[in-house]
Amino acid sequence: MTIKNLILPITSLDLLNQIKGQKVAHTLFRHLFLSPYIPLAPAYLFTGIEGIGKITFAKLLAQCILNTDNITNYPNILWIEPTYLQQGELISLSIAKRENLEFKIAPIIRIEQVKQIIQFISNSPISNERLLVIIEKADCLNPIAANALLKSLEEPGKATFILTSSNPEKLLATVISRCQIVPFFPLNDSNIREILNKCGYADISNEVIELAQGSPGKAIIYHQLIDSIPDELLNCPKIGKVSNALQLAKEMTKYSLEQQLLLADYWQYKQSDNREVVQLMETLKSQLFKANHHLVWEVNLIRLTQ
Numbered sequence: 001m002t003i004k005n006l007i008l009p010i011t012s013l014d015l016l017n018q019i020k021g022q023k024v025a026h027t028l029f030r031h032l033f034l035s036p037y038i039p040l041a042p043a044y045l046f047t048g049i050e051g052i053g054k055i056t057f058a059k060l061l062a063q064c065i066l067n068t069d070n071i072t073n074y075p076n077i078l079w080i081e082p083t084y085l086q087q088g089e090l091i092s093l094s095i096a097k098r099e100n101l102e103f104k105i106a107p108i109i110r111i112e113q114v115k116q117i118i119q120f121i122s123n124s125p126i127s128n129e130r131l132l133v134i135i136e137k138a139d140c141l142n143p144i145a146a147n148a149l150l151k152s153l154e155e156p157g158k159a160t161f162i163l164t165s166s167n168p169e170k171l172l173a174t175v176i177s178r179c180q181i182v183p184f185f186p187l188n189d190s191n192i193r194e195i196l197n198k199c200g201y202a203d204i205s206n207e208v209i210e211l212a213q214g215s216p217g218k219a220i221i222y223h224q225l226i227d228s229i230p231d232e233l234l235n236c237p238k239i240g241k242v243s244n245a246l247q248l249a250k251e252m253t254k255y256s257l258e259q260q261l262l263l264a265d266y267w268q269y270k271q272s273d274n275r276e277v278v279q280l281m282e283t284l285k286s287q288l289f290k291a292n293h294h295l296v297w298e299v300n301l302i303r304l305t306q
Contacts, residue, residue, distance in 0.1 A: 021187040025183075041179075042160065044163065045179035045182065048183060052215050052217065082108055110145055110296070132160055139165045139166070146171070150178065191216075197301045224270065239305045246302075249297035256260045265281075
């Protein structure tokens with residue numbers, strides 16, 4: 001089923017201009033909303049690195065489509081995030097961050113959440129003729145959940161799906177094939193500085209902006225990381241002996257998974273001329289998602305002593 005096209009006034013579309021440097025996304029939806037002939041696609045997949053505006057663009061787009069300033073409690077929208085499981089309760093990624101909850105494993109999108117989506121799109125829209133489902137970090141769909149989602153993507157009824165992903169290669173090919181891909185791109189330094197100034201981060205160094213590789217969101221996270229971690233850890237210390245590696249591994253696991261991953265990124269950047277460290281940190285980052293963090297750090301730091 002195709003939902004009929006939605007023509008929006010220019011004033012509504014101006015909301016999307018708040019997102020800097022994403023001309024492809026702006027052009028696509030501007031043409032779509034101003035045309036009497038082009039309907040919304042059943043599903044869109046926003047791709048690009050973290051922190052460049054995918055999620056914010058999705059929120060503004062939802063405001064445009066649903067003609068509301070408040071999408072938080074709007075009945076026609078369902079927002080799905082990766083979740084942690086704690087004592088039988090699902091805790092969303094945003095709540096975990098807001099309440100400073102730390103987990104040793106990465107969050108995922110679960111079959112229970114896909115069942116929630118299926119139930120949601122079976123309902124009739126309230127005060128509007130369409131429903132919106134936004135799936136943040138869709139690459140966190142576990143395989144069972146991803147397969148369960150396929151039919152809904154293909155036959156969404158009166159719903160439109162917006163998926164965001166910084167790692168689309170982790171998505172099932174069958175999920176990608178059911179979406180219209182909308183690429184988001186790293187920003188130039190001028191746009192990054194403009195965004196950081198508006199967010200109150202004018203003091204972020206050029207080094208951090210370079211490390212963030214076009215992502216103002218990452219620049220803010222790296223800036224906060226640097227402020228929260230001792231210099232002796234940030235500077236990728238000389239390991240020397242195995243006993244030092246074991247002690248350092250113990251120290252590393254005091255931090256959250258996100259901080260450990262960012263620290264590995266920072267070490268890669270600071271040691272970019274050391275091929276061994278760069279490759280080792282790349283291996284370590286992938287292993288942190290799959291194995292005991294303490295063991296991962298021990299094994300890889302010991303390698304640096306050899």
